[in-house]
Amino acid sequence: MREWQREIVAKYPEQLLRGLFHSDGCRFVNWASKPDGKRYFYVRYMYSNESDDIRNTLTSTLDLLGIKWRQPRRNAIAVSRKEAVDALDRFVGPKS
Template sequence: MSVSAAWAGAEHLRKIELADWQREIVAEYPEQLLRGLFHSDGCRFVNWATKVTADGGTKRYEYIRYQFWNESDDIRNILTDALDLLGIAWRRPRMNAVAVSRREGVEALDRFVGGKS
């Protein structure tokens, strides 16, 4: 990654972008980039939610989710660009976070990211 300013300073305040040769590698191997990003600034966990049932009760359900946190817009955009390359749906639940919660996306990430070891 090239940085337009000096290396000193907070990461999220610097411009971070991939060089052309790096973009070529990511286009060919987006899985490896995603694995590294999720293992450095993300996690895989069981999320839960409740839903009101027709009879007025509540039902709790659980599902696996991947979440990534980083204060840098540039790094989050690198991550979401790689997810887009693979057709993996994502959303931003918070300004500094990216989440993959849909079953198909989680199953895809499980094939090459998985839990941290």
């Protein structure tokens, strides 16, 4: 990322994340199974993009705001922890 880009990201991180998730991401309810076979459900954000630069911009902006993320596959970023999802919910909101 170039210096002028870093300055804009630092000034408007929430708006950048909102735009990225609204363009190439989604918010959905995921489920997982416990060892006893019972399912539990949780909200999750997923972002997918083939560009390493764009994914790196997304993850560095998440890091800047202290939002935990992981990379389940090469071209995807997931935000699943409750506190991280709650943080994104405050400014990403539903797609319009």
